[in-house]
Amino acid sequence: MKRYSGKTVYKGIQMGPVFVLKGKESQVKRVRIEDAQAEIERVEHAVRKAQEQLQRLYDKAVKEVGEASAAIFEVHQMMLEDEDYLEAIHNMIRTEMVNAEYAAAVTGDNFSEMFANMDDEYMKARAADIKDISTRLVNNLTGNEDTDFESKEPMIIVADDLTPSETVQMDKEKILAFVTVHGSANSHTAILARMMNIPALIGVPLDLDAIHTGMYAVVDGFQGEVIFEPDEETRADAKERIEQEQEKLRLLEELKGKENVTLDGRKIQIYANIGSVSDVAYVLENDAGGIGLFRSEFLYLGRDQFPTEEEQFQAYKQVAQMMAGKKVIIRTLDIGADKQVDYFNLGREDNPAMGYRAIRICLTQQDIFRTQLRALFRAAFYGNLSVMYPMIISVEEVKAIAAIVEQVKAELEQDGLPYRIPEQGIMIETPAAVLISDELAKLVDFFSIGTNDLTQYTLAIDRQNEKLDAFYNPHHKAILRMIQMVVENAHKAGKWVGICGELGADRELTEWFVRIGVDELSVAPSMVLKVRKAVREIRISDGSISG
Amino acid sequence: MKEFRYTIKDAVGIHARPAGVLAKEAKKYESKITISRDGKTAEATKLMAVMGLAVKCGQEVCVQVSGADEEQACGAMKKFFEENL
Numbered sequence: 001m002k003r004y005s006g007k008t009v010y011k012g013i014q015m016g017p018v019f020v021l022k023g024k025e026s027q028v029k030r031v032r033i034e035d036a037q038a039e040i041e042r043v044e045h046a047v048r049k050a051q052e053q054l055q056r057l058y059d060k061a062v063k064e065v066g067e068a069s070a071a072i073f074e075v076h077q078m079m080l081e082d083e084d085y086l087e088a089i090h091n092m093i094r095t096e097m098v099n100a101e102y103a104a105a106v107t108g109d110n111f112s113e114m115f116a117n118m119d120d121e122y123m124k125a126r127a128a129d130i131k132d133i134s135t136r137l138v139n140n141l142t143g144n145e146d147t148d149f150e151s152k153e154p155m156i157i158v159a160d161d162l163t164p165s166e167t168v169q170m171d172k173e174k175i176l177a178f179v180t181v182h183g184s185a186n187s188h189t190a191i192l193a194r195m196m197n198i199p200a201l202i203g204v205p206l207d208l209d210a211i212h213t214g215m216y217a218v219v220d221g222f223q224g225e226v227i228f229e230p231d232e233e234t235r236a237d238a239k240e241r242i243e244q245e246q247e248k249l250r251l252l253e254e255l256k257g258k259e260n261v262t263l264d265g266r267k268i269q270i271y272a273n274i275g276s277v278s279d280v281a282y283v284l285e286n287d288a289g290g291i292g293l294f295r296s297e298f299l300y301l302g303r304d305q306f307p308t309e310e311e312q313f314q315a316y317k318q319v320a321q322m323m324a325g326k327k328v329i330i331r332t333l334d335i336g337a338d339k340q341v342d343y344f345n346l347g348r349e350d351n352p353a354m355g356y357r358a359i360r361i362c363l364t365q366q367d368i369f370r371t372q373l374r375a376l377f378r379a380a381f382y383g384n385l386s387v388m389y390p391m392i393i394s395v396e397e398v399k400a401i402a403a404i405v406e407q408v409k410a411e412l413e414q415d416g417l418p419y420r421i422p423e424q425g426i427m428i429e430t431p432a433a434v435l436i437s438d439e440l441a442k443l444v445d446f447f448s449i450g451t452n453d454l455t456q457y458t459l460a461i462d463r464q465n466e467k468l469d470a471f472y473n474p475h476h477k478a479i480l481r482m483i484q485m486v487v488e489n490a491h492k493a494g495k496w497v498g499i500c501g502e503l504g505a506d507r508e509l510t511e512w513f514v515r516i517g518v519d520e521l522s523v524a525p526s527m528v529l530k531v532r533k534a535v536r537e538i539r540i541s542d543g544s545i546s547g
Numbered sequence: 548m549k550e551f552r553y554t555i556k557d558a559v560g561i562h563a564r565p566a567g568v569l570a571k572e573a574k575k576y577e578s579k580i581t582i583s584r585d586g587k588t589a590e591a592t593k594l595m596a597v598m599g600l601a602v603k604c605g606q607e608v609c610v611q612v613s614g615a616d617e618e619q620a621c622g623a624m625k626k627f628f629e630e631n632l
Contacts, residue, residue, distance in 0.1 A: 074564065081570070122559050
């Protein structure tokens with residue numbers, strides 16, 4: 001029995017056989033051969049086999065992720081037909097009398113190097129494709145062809161890290177959990193785990209050569225550990241906990257379609273926080289009443305130029321339409337020095353949390369902001385969109401935004417494009433905004449309290465700093481008083497108020513939130529039913545307020 | 548021999564997929580079809596060689612076709628470039 005700790009990116013517990021997804025680099029030995037013709041025939045056989053595998057992958061990908069993403073496998077097929085590439089392999093076998101595996105591997109390296117050295121980012125990236133097809137050939141030649149995950153029974157995927165093309169190939173029904181050596185909380189693994197609702201651990205210091213496919217393991221996302229070859233006692237314990245989890249999930253399932261209402265009839269909205277269009281499926285799956293925080297950064301990250309108005313419009317419109325009339329609150333760009341995007345040219349800052357970020361960028365570089373607003377207002381025509389502005393500290397900022405909104409409206413009118421000026425609100429995430437929330441409430445349609453930043457700014461505690469854990473109290477009276485003050489000021493002006501930070505999902509506070517009259521809680525999709533359960537168990541017996 | 552010049556309009560240039568489809572198209576004809584840019588030449592039937600030219604958007608290529616069915620092949624190539632690149 002061997003235990004390893006890692007960072008949990010999605011909680012849960014699972015047990016089952018392991019599938020080790022090895023890095024595609026396999027060891028190839030150079031062997032002298034006698035019969036070149038026989039060796040060339042082996043290559044031809046391996047190529048035919050690879051073509052069939054790629055066709056299957058292509059068909060599968062078309063069904064699961066669509067034509068555009070599947071095209072990569074078609075390109076691989078075409079590369080495998082390339083005369084120069086195949087001729088180079090044949091030639092090497094004939095002239096050097098080497099084995100097919102070696103010839104394929106070396107030729108693959110040579111061609112991929114040629115692309116890697118090209119002065120073109122797109123072509124540079126093709127080097128990986130050529131490596132990929134060469135490895136496929138080598139694996140077919142060595143009979144080592146099951147590097148692609150295919151399994152009859154559900155398994156735990158263990159890998160160095162997962163690439164999108166690897167995950168596309170996987171049968172989602174057959175995955176119990178993910179365990180990776182590398183990867184970040186925002187990696188593909190993490191996103192996939194959240195979507196699929198399965199436990200995932202990253203940063204687990206494993207020696208992949210010591211782990212073998214077929215080994216048994218327990219992945220415990222609650223403790224952040226994976227246990228290989230667990231003993232009887234560990235297995236029995238895990239089995240019991242898995243059953244308890246499944247029972248909880250079953251009970252939560254029953255809450256779908258039910259109202260978020262307390263035993264004595266008080267209601268609250270429960271919405272979901274998301275960060276990409278594909279997460280919408282997860283919002284619907286968990287029966288959230290709407291989207292309380294849609295982070296628009298996904299449109300700006302991982303690329304080398306600004307997204308166009310049309311691109312943004314299509315994304316926002318798609319989400320609005322998918323949510324079919326349910327509220328979708330999109331937060332305008334919240335990029336800053338901690339979320340670096342090269343083409344913004346933001347530069348390094350000593351104190352990024354308090355730096356040039358969010359609305360401060362939007363009010364300075366207004367062309368970026370205008371493009372986003374145009375796209376948002378156009379999309380609002382097609383659904384129940386709301387817009388909210390992050391990091392507000394002053395009345396002047398809100399007035400400046402309103403002036404820009406008026407200009408954008410006039411432009412859209414002039415362009416004759418269909419649009420709608422949606423409900424507009426602001427994030428309350430600075431102590432400054434809390435203290436002037438009475439004045440701000442008159443200028444906007446709603447408030448959304450961002451408790452993560454509000455806590456960090458109020459307590460002057462950097463949450464990334466582990467040394468400060470002892471000082472950190474998420475239920476600090478100062479925070480609770482601030483929340484209460486914001487709620488009161490919003491209601492006095494007849495506006496609604498929500499909470500979209502982590503505190504929103506804190507079930508120790510759910511009763512208090514309902515009591516002080518918070519109108520909406522926006523939580524991770526996977527928390528929606530859990531918070532609904534908590535709401536439905538509340539009975540507000542007396543009106544006194546704690547905190 | 549027949550030839551034509553064409554300026555690439557596709558934003559990523561002659562990228563993998565069209566180069567692959569081009570190779571398939573070119574293999575249908577007996578004629579030898581070559582693509583050149585800046586003194587570098589690649590046979591149209593060879594995907595990686597064509598990609599190796601690294602033709603970007605806005606750059607001009609010269610396509611030369613020679614052989615028994617050059618008339619037909621050249622017409623097909625012209626059409627392919629206009630529709631795909």
